[in-house]
Amino acid sequence: MSNTKDFIIEQLKSRISGYQAEAKEQTVGRVLKISDGIALISGLSDAMMSEILIFKSNGQEIVGVALNLEENLVGAIILGEFAVIKEGDEVVCTKRILEVPVGPNLVGRVVDPLGAPLDGKGKIEAAKFYPVEKIAPGVITRAKVKDPVQTGIKAIDAMIPIGRGQRELIIGDRQIGKTAIAIDTIINQKGQNMKCIYVAIGQKESKIANIVAKLEEAGAMSYTTIVLAGASNSASLLYIAPYAGCAMAEYFLDQGEDVLIIYDDLSKHAVAYREISLLLRRPPGREAYPGDVFYLHSRLLERSCKLNADFGGGSITALPIIETQAGDVSAYIPTNVISITDGQIYLEPDLFYQGQRPSVNAGLSVSRVGSTAQIKAMKKVAGKMRLEAAQYRELAAFAQFGSDLDTDTKNKLERGKRLYEIFKQDQYLPVHVAKQVLIYYALINGYIDNVPVEKTREFEQGLMKYADLNNQALNLIEEKKELTEEVEVKIKKLIEDYKATLDYLTK
């Protein structure tokens, strides 16, 4: 007991003797004007761009960031409670650029954009502090995107493969499953050696609570960080949230790890930035967004990358989400982000309401990285699937008019119907890549042609259960990642054995 006491006293003594009182010269300013989370400050002659400023009001210290440096004024956004700041309050420079805590201790936590915990699980010990704004890695440091991110969503992994280091936009109207795709992808990263960061920008906190519960249930929080700037937070916090999330991802990147980061969603981010810009009296442009709204998103998304082996070989894969209004992809922000990203997953309301979920539109969705980011087995079975799926929809619309169709067209239509049935997938149930290969193999080799369309999903689920029980074929696909003859024989046998147990097949 006394040992502990002595230890504490020793520690205290060394701390106090180690402390040297020194008076530093600080640059201060005074708040001239404060409104809507924006402060105009006089003085602060040596303030830096995006420097942390401390507002001293009523004995509290409130953090702000310098955004506008003018001749006699500094315009700053306030990160936190701005109601207590009064005109004439003192503001102090800190000589530190805005930074957030990063490190392994953030994994499994829900934090605000400044890295403060929101989940009540106690203080977070940061390994390091990283600046929120950082220039993206250059050409020399990068490598080709070639390793897959398995989303576990059949339609996406087959048609729109995503690679580690890619930026794939998820775009669509409200309430048609954009977040669902992102969450399923996070759930499917279990055991894939991937850290996940979900940045919620202007989302309802109830929705985030649901997501956290779902991720915990699926065991996905053990590799996930959630950065939350909720709908009730000020525009300034919403504005820095994605950059803060990216800084946290960059820590793992620097450790040579792979990171998946989801920005949900960037339309709200653009709106928050518009609010700040207009309050700072920057001139408005199209749709009242400021002139640098393109740079706002391009500098963020450019930080996603695949580094080459000399630089650690880590990657940041970004899945930004954009919400469109009434399916209008030609609005300002959607076109901007489409042009920045390496492809998009377009979710279509019509498909969604027909019960085709996830409602991925095969024609408009594209991945510019393409099949280099697929395992060989998947490449083989899903090679032309996107084209076929898109053609089927054209054909189906056309075939509604006439009944006289040649057998070739009929076959295509029947195959297409079954393909779309297979694309259907329930939420929170990602499918392993080996199983995806299995079901697509069955489809393209005609094993499903004699299964009635309405029974296709039942057939698929049965096949997967059967494959789980007799898992040699799955293990072989998993191991070889390639459709060798040996694997094909195993798959064929598995499917035939399974079909022998069914009674609903047509002749």
Place this chain on the structure above:
Amino acid sequence: MKISARQYAESLAQSISSKSKPEMAVILDNFAKIMMENRDLNRLDEILTAFSKIWDKNQGELAVEFTGARAISEKTKKEIEEYLKLKTGAQKIVLTEKTDENILGGLVLRYEDKVINASLKQSLQDLKNEINK
């Protein structure tokens, strides 16, 4: 184009420097006339604040606000003046004194937009932060 308060003050300071008292009176009269013509009289406060800063700077004067917990001795004052002259390169230091018991001890210096806080209160706060680390 609108003339800023700073520009007014700058030009006034330039035209008035090294002039005799009667000359100054004429210049000031003219200055007031120009301001009236430009209808900028309502900004006089702003201009005067800017002017006093520019004037001080041109004359090598530095206005320093000095806060101590108790009244300070002449000797300390001298020392502070010497220190500030060395630090800022000012010719002359104009001290305004204030006492504030809340800082407990030590002193706080303010000039331009700088603060040197050597108060006991700040030291205790720093010590507290250090121990909490």
